[in-house]
Amino acid sequence: MKSKESVSVKLIKHFYGIDGELDEYRRSELNCIGNNAFIILFVYTLVSSGIMILVGNINIKYLEYYPMVNLVAVIFGVGMYIIFQVEKLKLSTKEVTSKNYNGERRKLIRRSIKTALFITVIYYVLISFVDMNGSGSFYSNLIDWRNIINAVLFGIIFGSFTTVINYSHLKKIQ
Amino acid sequence: MNRVKEYRTNLKISQMTLASEIGVARQTINMIENNKYNPSLDLCIKLAKALGTDLNHLFWED
Structure with missing residues (x-):
């Protein structure tokens, strides 16, 4: 009963490293992980932007490393969260x-x-x-x-x- | 409490066979059998058909 996968399904599977069937259980777990990742990212963006404005008011030079810190926080923070959750739930097995x-x-x-x-x-x-x-x-x-x-x-x-x-x-x- | 495992073992089919028959991962069947995941109505119907029964027998508690 295998149906042809749409591009969005292929994209989701590739992004989360899912190999095999993307059924409703896996999909619901991925939705949950994705929502959490979005909330973390949203809160982080709000907080870091607030800090950036405060720091920028003191001395604009301090913002030099802001893009790099942001990048590291996003990749290691959210990225690691997603990897950890996918591994924990054995979704990529x-x-x-x-x-x-x-x-x-x-x-x-x-x-x-x-x-x-x-x-x-x-x-x-x-x-x-x-x-x-x-x-x-x-x-x-x-x-x-x-x-x-x-x-x-x-x-x-x-x-x-x-x-x-x-x-x-x-x-x-x- | 559902009777998916009971029906499956009566039919002497593995979780893998049942999973591939209805187009889900084996882990999903395992989660359903252990009552760790509530399947959608669509999946319940597929399960019932694959196990040769109906929803009442498979999911209704007496």
Whole structure:
């Protein structure tokens, strides 16, 4: 009884790292997690904006690090909350039979490599933009071997991490 | 208290089989059987059909 997945379902599954059926139980839990994340984010934005206004009135220079602090708070605060809840409720666990286990494992490795390649390219372009080595233009950064090695190492570490995480979600059942 | 587990074991089918038959994850069947999740009416009907019974027998307490 499998129906074709819509783009929004694919997006939700990809965002929360759900592998398998997105049924009504999982959907209701994800809705709950999403609502909580929104409330946390909303309150944080209100409070941090208030602080920013107060601090800005004292000395505008103090706001220099505000975007970076905000980014870290959002990624580590809300992001970690979502990861923790999804793991706790075992929503990302994919159960496979012994017969399908090897096939699923191969699929998982292929998917991890694809994700790692995609992220590596994004990272490579990004570090070339940011001009980490201070060597000049975007194009000169793009062909800088240090950036290439940096991106390749990042890709290997990210790919290995993704594979391990995805692998831990695979559960063999009888 | 529902009788999903009772009907399923009578039919000698696994949670996995039942789950794939009605298009949900095995964990969802497990949650329903342990009364940790209240399924929607739509899912209740699917369950009843898959287990060859009706909603009264499956979910109504005597």
